[in-house]
Amino acid sequence: MSFDAAAQPEVLNVAAQRAFHSYGSTGPTMYALSAVDIALWNLAGQAAGVPLCRMLGASRAxxxxxxxLVSYDNDPAEVAxxxxxxxAEGFTQIKLHETSADAIRAARExxxxxxxxxxxxxxxxSVEEAAPQAARLHSQGLAWLEEPxxxxxxxARLxxxxxxGVPIAAGENAAGIAGIRQYLESGAVDVLQPRVTKLGGVTAVREVMTLANRHGVRVVPHCFFYGPGLLATALIVxxxxxxxxxxxxxxxFEAATYEGHELENRG
Structure with a gap:
């Protein structure tokens, strides 16, 4: 039996989604299929003797x-x-999880x-609340405001x-590729955030990258988790x-998260 290391995971992904379509395009079933797809891409790379990042066209090592950051209950002092x-650790890009303009201003300052x-x-x-909140944050020069x-x-509301005038980011909760298309075709986002563990694995994120490129929208994968999903996201990035x-x-963490692997916090 021949094995096409580049195409086989995509073929199996489509077959699996067809088989399970009656369970919906998102939720636990899709999360499980995402995990299977990530594993298949890893196996395909091993079979071809090529790292997954190279299979995806990576040019950087x-x-x-x-x-x-986690949420600090909108306390300006706690956020700072x-x-x-x-x-101080070297990060030059930082994301907050706060909703208060005062807390966000404290971080900016x-x-x-x-x-x-x-x-x-x-x-x-609601959109009635979000629009003035976004306008209030405009002076903070945010790189993006996520899921407002x-x-x-x-x-439509996004x-x-x-x-x-504040760049809008979303996409981690998209209902499959169809949901991603809606974000793009409606002009709702400046930054698209596919989540490899929710959307359908590496195969789905590759399709997202192609679609976003056609619409001139920046892709920054969402990744607030650890384990294989983080490693897969790193290779996609x-x-x-x-x-x-x-x-x-x-x-x-007090102990290493990955045995035999090291992810360095590089700012």
């Missing part, structure tokens, strides 16, 4: 990371401390002007919030332009 810490600041607010607002409206796939950094949860 390492990737920069950006620090993705971890921001100082990760900047704690950093040199050249450090990029992103904010993920996790879908807290509920529900996260309300493309498009309206985007008119505030390596195949993207050098300006794209890997999201690294700003959490320290």
């Amino acid at each position: 390492c990737v920069d990371g950006y620090a993705s 401390r971890p921001v100082h810490r990760v900047h 704690a950093l040199p002007a050249e450090v990029e600041l992103m904010v993920d607010v996790n879908c807290p607002w 409206v509920w529900p996260p796939d309300d493309y 498009t309206r919030v985007r008119r505030s 390596a195949s993207l332009p050098d300006t794209v950094a890997l999201e690294m949860p700003g959490v320290h």
Whole structure:
């Protein structure tokens, strides 16, 4: 039996999605299929004797990371401390998970002007609330404002919030490739954030990269997790332009997370 190392994972991904289509295009079934797809790509790379990042077209041997902090309950003083810490560790791109303009301002003021600041607010607002909130944050020079409206796939409302002038990011909760197309065709986002563990694995993210390129939208994969998903995301990021950094949860562990592998927090 012949084995096409480049095409076989994609073929099997399509077959699996067809077989399980009655269970929906997102949720636990798709998460499980994403894991299977990641494993198949890893096996394909081993069979071909080629690292996955090279199979995806990577031209760089390492990737920069950006620090993705946890929430500090919108306390300006509490937010400033971890921001100082990760900047001292060398990160020049930092993402907050706060919704308060005061907390975000405190983080911005704690950093040199050249450090990029992103904010993920996790879908807290209606469009009536989100538009003025985004306008209020415009002066902070955010690299992006992530998932500002509920529900996260309300493309029309995202498009309206985007008119505030703050770049909008979304996509980690997209309902499959069809959902990704909706983000792109509606002009809802400046930054598209596919999540390899939710969307359908490496195969799906490759398709997202092609679609986003056609629409002139930047792809920055979402990755607030560890394990095989983080490693797969790192390899995908390596195949993207050098300006794209890997999201690294700003959490320290006492012991090594990966045996035989080391992910360095490079700012």
